[in-house]
Amino acid sequence: FGLILAGSGKLKTELRQSDMFDPKLGANILKVVDLSYGGENGFYKAIELSSEILANWNVKFIQEKRLIRKYFGEISPDTGKSVWGLEDTLKALDSGSVETLIVWED
Known part of the structure; x- marks a missing residue:
């Protein structure tokens, strides 16, 4: 350690x-x-x-932090590169358009 x-x-x-x-x-x-x-x-x-x-x-935390930082730049609604909510996420998964899935429980 x-x-x-x-x-x-x-x-x-x-x-x-x-x-x-x-x-x-x-x-x-x-x-x-x-x-x-x-x-x-x-x-x-x-x-x-x-x-x-x-x-x-x-x-692992550092790797995850870098991943999250990268995707914060891409999740703007203007980019069209992200979806929110269960229904839209399932549609994106079904269509094969998901490169990375980030699950966040609040």
Whole structure:
């Protein structure tokens, strides 16, 4: 397994030096990422900045994120390359016009 430490300022260094961080984990650190913000945006930025390392580790999440990003550019109603809903999806599948099917449960 591998670890990516991400955060702002001294957080990463303080974490590595704290009693909470098992020294055995140090050998598993793949990358240290400096971020200027936290929360969900920080999480996605850390993944983006670590994507090459993560892709080498065959992290499925990175592959799926790239796929979703690619198709967000194509799912605009103006392109005619996407359908929504069960009925339209089944019609597209029956006609053989589906290259990729993305299922999203809300």
